[in-house]
Structures are given as structure tokens and as C-alpha cells.
Amino acid sequence: MAGDAHGPLEQFRIKELVDIPVAGVQLDITNSTVWMVVAAAGVIAVMVGGTRKRALVPGRLQSIAELSYEFIAGMVRDTVGDEGRRYFPLIFTLFMFILFGNLAGMIPYSFTFTSHIAVTFAMAAVVFVGVTVLGFVKHGFHFFSFFVPPGVSVFMWPLLIPIEIISYLSRPISLSVRLFANMLAGHTLLKVFAGFVPALGVAGILPLAFVSALTGLEIVIAFLQAYVFAILTCLYINDALHLH
Amino acid sequence: MPQLEQISTYASQIFWLVVVFAVLLGVMLKVALPRVQGILEERRKRIDDDLARAAALRDEAGGVLRAYEQAQADARAEARRLLREQQEAAAAEAAARHAALGERLAGDTAAAEARIAEARREALAGIEAAAGEVAQAMTARLIGVEVDAAEAAAAAGTGRAGA
Numbered sequence: 001m002a003g004d005a006h007g008p009l010e011q012f013r014i015k016e017l018v019d020i021p022v023a024g025v026q027l028d029i030t031n032s033t034v035w036m037v038v039a040a041a042g043v044i045a046v047m048v049g050g051t052r053k054r055a056l057v058p059g060r061l062q063s064i065a066e067l068s069y070e071f072i073a074g075m076v077r078d079t080v081g082d083e084g085r086r087y088f089p090l091i092f093t094l095f096m097f098i099l100f101g102n103l104a105g106m107i108p109y110s111f112t113f114t115s116h117i118a119v120t121f122a123m124a125a126v127v128f129v130g131v132t133v134l135g136f137v138k139h140g141f142h143f144f145s146f147f148v149p150p151g152v153s154v155f156m157w158p159l160l161i162p163i164e165i166i167s168y169l170s171r172p173i174s175l176s177v178r179l180f181a182n183m184l185a186g187h188t189l190l191k192v193f194a195g196f197v198p199a200l201g202v203a204g205i206l207p208l209a210f211v212s213a214l215t216g217l218e219i220v221i222a223f224l225q226a227y228v229f230a231i232l233t234c235l236y237i238n239d240a241l242h243l244h
Numbered sequence: 245m246p247q248l249e250q251i252s253t254y255a256s257q258i259f260w261l262v263v264v265f266a267v268l269l270g271v272m273l274k275v276a277l278p279r280v281q282g283i284l285e286e287r288r289k290r291i292d293d294d295l296a297r298a299a300a301l302r303d304e305a306g307g308v309l310r311a312y313e314q315a316q317a318d319a320r321a322e323a324r325r326l327l328r329e330q331q332e333a334a335a336a337e338a339a340a341r342h343a344a345l346g347e348r349l350a351g352d353t354a355a356a357e358a359r360i361a362e363a364r365r366e367a368l369a370g371i372e373a374a375a376g377e378v379a380q381a382m383t384a385r386l387i388g389v390e391v392d393a394a395e396a397a398a399a400a401g402t403g404r405a406g407a
Contacts (some may be wrong), residue, residue, distance in 0.1 A: 013246040014253040024257045032253070040268040047276035054283050056290060062283070069280040074350040089277055093269045117247050118254040119261050184247065 008191035012115055012184070031111040032119070039100035039113070047096070068096060072230065079234040080241065087237050093099035094123065095230035102222030104184065106215065114225075115183035117176060124176035128235050146243045174234055182225045186218045372397065 018029035047068070050061030058066055072092045076084040084091075085233065098114055105112025113119050135143040147164040193214065196207035376397030383391045391399075 009245045014250050014257070016253075020256075026252060027259045028256045029257055029260070030253065032257050033264075033308060036260055036264040040264045043268060044271055044276070045281065047272065051276065051279050051283060054279065054286075058283075065276070065280055068286060069284070087359070089269065089273045092277065093265065093272045096272075097265060097268055113257070113261075115247070116257060118257045122258045122261055123265075140376070180247070184245070 008188045008195070010102075011187060011191060014116075032113045032116065033109045035101065035104055035113050038105050038110075039097060041098040042104065043093075043096040048074065053204075067151075075231055077235055079231060079240045083241055084234065084237060087234075091230050091233055091237075094233060095226050098123075098179065099223060099226035102226055103219065105183065106219055106222060112183050112187055113186060114179055117180045120180040121172065121176035123229075124172040127175065127236060128172035131233075131236040131240045134237065135243075138241060139243065143243070144242075146239065169202070171232075171236065172235050175229065179225050179229055182221055186214075186221055190214055190218065 015031045016026075017031065018028045020029065035037065046061055047065050050065045051058075053059070053062065055062055069092070071096055073088060076088050076091055080087065099160045101114045102112065105115065116135055135146065139145075147154065147161050147168065149160050149164060152160060190211060193207045193211045197204040200207060258300040374401075376393060379399055380391050380393055383389055383396065
């Protein structure tokens with residue numbers, strides 16, 4: 001599968017650009033690194049560059065910055081409440097970074113760093129560990145009561161508690177795989193159908209139309225998956241703060 | 245797929261993810277988010293101020309309107325009062341003039357009646373004298389007796405009284 005230089009999965013290949021070996025570990029600068037920097041630079045361009053004028057009547061970029069701020073602030077307020085204010089910068093940065101990473105991946109010949117399980121799992125793991133630590137700091141050993149569903153008879157506990165624990169432990173997996181798989185599937189599908197365009201000649205207009213429509217859908221998914229990642233993080237924080 | 249094959253790149257991916265994300269988080273935390281928050285608060289404050297000022301202006305306008313309506317009502321009442329006074333004064337003057345005219349007319353009537361009575365009395369006296377003279381002249385012509393004027397007058401007066 002990996003041998004095909006023009007296969008639909010080839011776009012996900014990590015290419016080393018600068019070799020940086022540190023104590024036997026390769027911390028190379030790769031195409032993934034470049035697009036992470038591009039995404040971060042994009043976020044900074046909108047959020048810092050766009051608000052430079054601090055206009056009372058916002059221009060286009062400042063409107064995007066303000067809308068993003070109010071969108072995530074509203075999401076945090078709705079799901080976590082006022083206590084969530086402390087976690088707003090982290091959730092905001094997560095959302096914007098993933099969103100810009102996903103959107104930058106829609107540029108032809110670019111690279112989508114959110115389509116790599118290593119990246120998405122690292123982010124999900126940080127969220128998972130952070131939320132668990134938060135829960136223990138906030139509630140101590142009482143945090144374990146989170147695994148006991150409220151209003152359920154004691155006889156059901158042996159069945160339900162393992163399920164709750166498995167469900168809790170699978171959070172980082174579902175959180176990371178959801179984002180990674182969406183990006184992977186979308187970009188693979190685009191590549192496959194794009195491959196049909198030259199292969200079919202004049203009839204290639206059909207897959208071309210499909211690819212165009214799919215590109216629109218992918219942009220929606222880019223936004224949606226960033227949103228899902230951010231709102232699930234909010235919900236996990238809310239669980240840790242308020243248990244049930 | 246490369247995601248699961250290039251395991252040697254995991255360290256690099258995660259390392260750079262942490263670095264880039266940390267820098268981005270720092271910039272958001274220190275620069276972008278406070279600035280956007282400032283912009284939004286500034287705007288909200290500005291809007292609230294504008295609304296407060298608009299409310300104050302509206303209240304002021306309401307006060308001016310009430311004052312204007314009060315002044316108008318006062319003016320109307322004043323006009324009504326003046327009109328009533330004028331009407332009353334005119335009515336009083338008309339009544340006075342009417343009374344004076346009536347008095348004058350009554351006086352004139354009385355004077356005229358007095359003059360008429362005088363004239364009648366004078367006329368009657370004249371008739372008596374003339375009747376005496378006629379009687380005197382008639383007696384002298386008819387029976388040739390010279391009656392003195394007083395007698396003749398008395399006789400004419402008796403005849404007149406007898407008639």
C-alpha cells in the first residue's frame with residue numbers, strides 16, 4: 001500500500017525536511033511541522049493581525065476574530081458554565097489550531113497534520129490526562145463516584161461500573177480517532193475521485209463535479225471536527241468539575 | 245498507511261505539535277484573547293453609554309414636551325379668562341348704556357308730556373278768552389247791550405261748562 005507513489009494515501013506521507021537527531025530521537029522538521037506552523041501562523045494572523053486596529057466597527061478579519069471568540073466563549077459558557085472561563089484559552093487554542101490545520105489541509109498539495117493519529121492522539125491524551133487530573137484535584141477520591149451511575153440499584157453496579165470505566169478510558173481513543181479518521185477518509189476520497197477525472201477523459205466531468213461538491217463538504221467537516229473536538233473537551237471538563 | 249507505518253516520525257510530530265501549540269497558546273493567552281475581550285467590552289460599554297445617553301435625551305425631550313404642553317394649556321386658560329372678562333365687561337357696558345338710554349328717553353318723554361300739557365292748558369285758556377270776546381261782540385251786535393268782558397267770559401265759561 002505504501003509503495004505506490006501516486007496512491008491516495010501517499011498524500012499522508014511524512015517527509016523529512018531538516019534532520020534533527022536529539023539523543024537518538026529524530027525531532028526532524030517535516031512537512032507536518034511546516035503545516036503546523038502555517039496553521040498557527042494563520043490563527044495568529046486572524047486573531048492578532050486582524051484585531052490590530054481594535055476598530056469599533058470591525059473589518060472582515062476582526063469580525064472573524066470576534067466571531068471565533070464569541071463562538072467558543074458561548075460554547076464554554078453553555079457546556080461548562082462560569083467555572084469554564086479558566087479553560088477558555090486552552091479550548092479556544094485547540095479549536096482554532098485544529099480548524100486551521102484542517103482548513104490548511106484543503107489547499108491542494110498541502111499536508112493535513114490532523115490526519116495523523118500521532119498528532120490527534122497526543123492532543124486527546126493531553127485532554128484526557130488533564131481532565132482526569134482536574135477531576136482528582138477537584139474531588140479527590142470522590143472522583144471515583146463518577147463511575148457509579150446515579151439512581152441505579154446496587155445490584156447493577158458490578159455490570160455498570162466496568163462499562164463506565166471502559167467508556168471513560170475509551171474517550172481519548174474516540175476523540176483522537178474521530179478527528180484522524182475523518183481527515184483521512186475525506187482526503188483519501190477526494191484523491192480517489194480526483195484520480196478518476198483524467199482516467200475517464202470527457203466523462204471525467206462527472207467525478208470532477210463530485211470532487212467539487214465533496215471539497216465543499218470537506219470544508220464543512222473541517223469545521224465540524226474542530227467543533228466536535230472542542231465541545232467534547234468542554235463536556236469532559238464539565239464532567240470532571242461537576243461529576244454527574 | 246503512512247500514519248501507522250512511519251512510527252519513527254511520531255516523536256517529531258508530537259515534539260513539534262507541543263512546541264507549536266505552546267507558542268500558539270502563549271500568543272492567544274497573552275495577546276489575542278485579552279485584545280479581543282477588550283474590543284468586545286469597549287464596544288459593549290460604548291453601546292451602553294450611547295443607550296444611556298439616548299435615554300437621558302429622551303427624558304429631557306419628554307420634559308420639554310411636558311413644559312410646552314403646560315405652557316400651551318396655561319396660555320389657553322389665560323385666553324379663555326381674558327375672553328370671558330372682555331365678554332363680561334362688554335355685557336356690563338351694554339347694560340349700562342341701555343339703562344342710560346332708557347333713562348334719557350324717559351326724561352325726554354316726561355318733558356314732552358309736560359310741554360304738551362302746558363300747550364294744551366294755554367290753548368284752552370286762549371279759547372276761553374276768545375269765547376268771552378265773541379260773546380261780548382255778539383251781545384253788542386245782537387241786543388246792543390254792552391256786556392263787560394268779565395261777565396261775557398264767565399257766561400262763555402258757564403256755557404262751555406254747561407255744554
